[in-house]
Amino acid sequence: MRIEDLKAGQEIRYSGKLIVMRDQAQRRLKEIVDRGEEPPVDLRGQIVFYAGPAKTPSGKPVGAIGPTTSARMDDYLEMLFDLGVTATIGKGKRSKKAIEACRKWKRVYFVTPSGTAAALSKRVKKSRVLAFEDLGPEAVYEIEVEDFPLIVAIDSSGNTIFRE
Amino acid sequence: MINKHVISEKIKRAIIEANIKINPEVEEIIERYEGPFSDIIKENCRVSKEEKLPLCQDTGIVEFFVFMGHEVKLEEPIEETLNRAVGEVYSEYPFRYSIVTDPLFERINTGTNTPAIVHIFQVKGKSLEIRFLVKGGGSENLTVLRMMTPTSDVEKVKEFVIEHIKAHGAKACPPLHVGIGIGGTADKALLLSKLALTKSFEERNKDPKYAELEKELEEELNFLVIGFQGLGKGITVYSVHIEHFPTHIATLPVAVSVDCYLCRRGKVTFEN
Numbered sequence: 223m224r225i226e227d228l229k230a231g232q233e234i235r236y237s238g239k240l241i242v243m244r245d246q247a248q249r250r251l252k253e254i255v256d257r258g259e260e261p262p263v264d265l266r267g268q269i270v271f272y273a274g275p276a277k278t279p280s281g282k283p284v285g286a287i288g289p290t291t292s293a294r295m296d297d298y299l300e301m302l303f304d305l306g307v308t309a310t311i312g313k314g315k316r317s318k319k320a321i322e323a324c325r326k327w328k329r330v331y332f333v334t335p336s337g338t339a340a341a342l343s344k345r346v347k348k349s350r351v352l353a354f355e356d357l358g359p360e361a362v363y364e365i366e367v368e369d370f371p372l373i374v375a376i377d378s379s380g381n382t383i384f385r386e
Numbered sequence: 387m388i389n390k391h392v393i394s395e396k397i398k399r400a401i402i403e404a405n406i407k408i409n410p411e412v413e414e415i416i417e418r419y420e421g422p423f424s425d426i427i428k429e430n431c432r433v434s435k436e437e438k439l440p441l442c443q444d445t446g447i448v449e450f451f452v453f454m455g456h457e458v459k460l461e462e463p464i465e466e467t468l469n470r471a472v473g474e475v476y477s478e479y480p481f482r483y484s485i486v487t488d489p490l491f492e493r494i495n496t497g498t499n500t501p502a503i504v505h506i507f508q509v510k511g512k513s514l515e516i517r518f519l520v521k522g523g524g525s526e527n528l529t530v531l532r533m534m535t536p537t538s539d540v541e542k543v544k545e546f547v548i549e550h551i552k553a554h555g556a557k558a559c560p561p562l563h564v565g566i567g568i569g570g571t572a573d574k575a576l577l578l579s580k581l582a583l584t585k586s587f588e589e590r591n592k593d594p595k596y597a598e599l600e601k602e603l604e605e606e607l608n609f610l611v612i613g614f615q616g617l618g619k620g621i622t623v624y625s626v627h628i629e630h631f632p633t634h635i636a637t638l639p640v641a642v643s644v645d646c647y648l649c650r651r652g653k654v655t656f657e658n
Contacts, residue, residue, distance in 0.1 A: 275482070276440055276480055276482035285439075285443070285480050288442060290444070313559065313616075314524075314556045315556040315616060333615065333617075335423035335427060336442070336646075337441060337646055337648050338426045338429075338442075339440060339442050340406075341433050341434075342426070342430075343439060358483065358497075359484065373617070383618070384556060385612075385618065
């Protein structure tokens with residue numbers, strides 16, 4: 223299914239790769255981009271999941287994982303789209319600026335259930351650190367998920383499920 | 387003398403439980419919820435308990451409220467005991483270390499989830515009561531203080547609370563527990579709003595006027611229909627608790643704190 227065909231309110235189950243990246247990683251990424259350097263992660267065609275997992279228990283692919291508040295990172299959204307990101311996943315309402323960015327770039331924003339990290343971790347099959355390892359839970363990870371529950375919260379026409 | 391290991395062990399058990407076992411008051415409400423993501427929310431309560439995984443990846447900053455009897459004797463400052471307990475729990479369990487050293491310049495992770503936040507209140511007697519909140523960053527970011535004019539009425543206070551939750555409630559994993567601190571000084575009001583979050587949903591302010599205001603706010607906030615996960619289905623707030631304190635003739639501080647839908651909290655008591 224194409225990103226542009228998704229409609230606000232639609233529920234889907236996603237299987238595939240996600241790039242886990244939150245506040246400090248995006249701040250660093252912006253510094254790198256602003257200096258005109260090559261980003262350490264190729265974000266073309268990728269979906270960014272705003273999350274910071276808990277520690278990995280031994281024998282498990284990932285620790286408890288779940289979305290963090292997306293609105294905090296609205297200032298970095300256009301940068302992500304410019305680097306090729308097709309969608310973002312997080313929790314909560316976003317700013318008008320973020321809605322406008324989704325419309326302009328024809329990209330979407332999904333929500334996934336928050337505070338359900340134990341259940342979501344069962345849907346993560348693999349995990350590895352891609353960059354900024356020193357940031358600990360805020361490092362950039364690549365995870366592989368199966369049947370990950372998502373709801374389209376902002377679609378590529380700028381329609382949103384949240385009330386004003 | 388209360389043995390420091392006895393305090394530490396009991397506190398550790400309570401923090402572990404708050405992180406992996408759903409709050410029974412919340413569980414009842416979750417059972418009845420049928421809206422979006424309800425299957426995952428219910429599954430989460432089960433999986434976390436069975437596999438000793440945290441309910442939420444944000445295992446929070448631990449905030450303690452210590453009510454220390456004036457006759458209580460301890461082996462060491464209570465803050466040391468509490469920080470050691472937090473450090474041990476977060477190292478032994480797959481809980482996230484979410485605390486960074488310097489807030490502005492070098493945000494380096496402390497690797498122990500300490501320091502915790504410790505508030506100490508001295509009370510009469512021989513008992514030691516320790517309440518705590520496992521406070522996620524997303525809900526903490528909703529904390530707000532407004533220094534209102536001393537002639538502001540109840541309606542103005544309500545308006546402030548409702549506008550705030552309306553604009554930001556969806557960011558903090560609703561349904562929310564809402565704590566309100568009215569009076570004192572700016573810092574006192576904030577502390578009271580946090581203390582209000584340590585109460586169970588059924589408790590009411592002893593002053594009937596404030597109890598009435600709690601009920602009115604609860605109703606009006608639920609009219610916002612923000613719902614579970616901010617998706618418009620189910621209740622918006624579990625409960626509203628107000629704590630008040632005398633204030634200066636020129637001031638009316640009003641603080642609002644919220645807790646996310648998991649309401650991870652605990653209370654342990656010791657006798658000297």
